[in-house]
Amino acid sequence: MKYKRILLKLSGEALMGNKGFGIDQERLGEYAREIKSLYDNGCQVAIVIGGGNIFRGIQAEKGGMDRVHGDYMGMLATVINSMAIQSALEVIGVQTRLQSAIKMEQICEPYIRRKAVRHLEKGRVVIFGAGTGNPYFTTDTAATLRAIEIEANVILKGTRVDGIYTADPEKDKTATKYETISFEEVYNKGLEVMDMTAFTLCKENNLPIIVFDMNKKGNLKNLVDGQKIGTLVEM
Numbered sequence: 001m002k003y004k005r006i007l008l009k010l011s012g013e014a015l016m017g018n019k020g021f022g023i024d025q026e027r028l029g030e031y032a033r034e035i036k037s038l039y040d041n042g043c044q045v046a047i048v049i050g051g052g053n054i055f056r057g058i059q060a061e062k063g064g065m066d067r068v069h070g071d072y073m074g075m076l077a078t079v080i081n082s083m084a085i086q087s088a089l090e091v092i093g094v095q096t097r098l099q100s101a102i103k104m105e106q107i108c109e110p111y112i113r114r115k116a117v118r119h120l121e122k123g124r125v126v127i128f129g130a131g132t133g134n135p136y137f138t139t140d141t142a143a144t145l146r147a148i149e150i151e152a153n154v155i156l157k158g159t160r161v162d163g164i165y166t167a168d169p170e171k172d173k174t175a176t177k178y179e180t181i182s183f184e185e186v187y188n189k190g191l192e193v194m195d196m197t198a199f200t201l202c203k204e205n206n207l208p209i210i211v212f213d214m215n216k217k218g219n220l221k222n223l224v225d226g227q228k229i230g231t232l233v234e235m
């Protein structure tokens, strides 16, 4: 196993599967099984998931909603997705703890860094809900912040493309994939990996990012085992 402690970032949209909204139970189950394969191997796993399948703060702002209000609704959406992942994992025998950046004691634990690390050491999958608890930050930033706090070895960004390309592969057929790329090059070439806040936080704290295709079975485990999958962004 190459990485002992990882933070897996999943997008909320990915949970929709082929549905236009909400959570596709089948997709949820697939993701849970992928995550279990790491858990069974003794890898320490933390998860942050977005909320875009339920609510997007930025789009609500375009419709006239106050941005801060919309962002809080988005944070609540991530808690719903976190609870879904938690349940899907527990059904297949994975021990989990859910911690939220916004207190909701009846539903989950509040975010406490030292407790989160202890849970990981005891082999529990820890899911971080409600983003950073602050408006104007994305779940990519929340994922990065938590990854740094818990001293994860790497942040794994599960997407539907298999890495970072020279151009958008869905539009440009000549686009090629990077196996590795430096933070500096991502800036210079204006490539989109994460939003700038999240990306800069990774760079400043020397936290490598791997962008990979989460929908390909076995990818997650093979990646953590050390196979070259997706694109690695590092110093």
Ligand code: GTP
Pocket: 097, 098, 104, 105, 106, 107, 108, 109, 110, 122
């Ligand atoms: P240890 O310290 O290793 O015993 O961890 P633990 O999580 O098993 O201990 P704890 O007694 O803190 O938690 C037992 C259960 O209660 C776990 O499922 C926790 O997720 C849950 N729990 C702990 N604190 C809270 C909380 O504030 N709200 C909610 N809803 N559940 C909590």
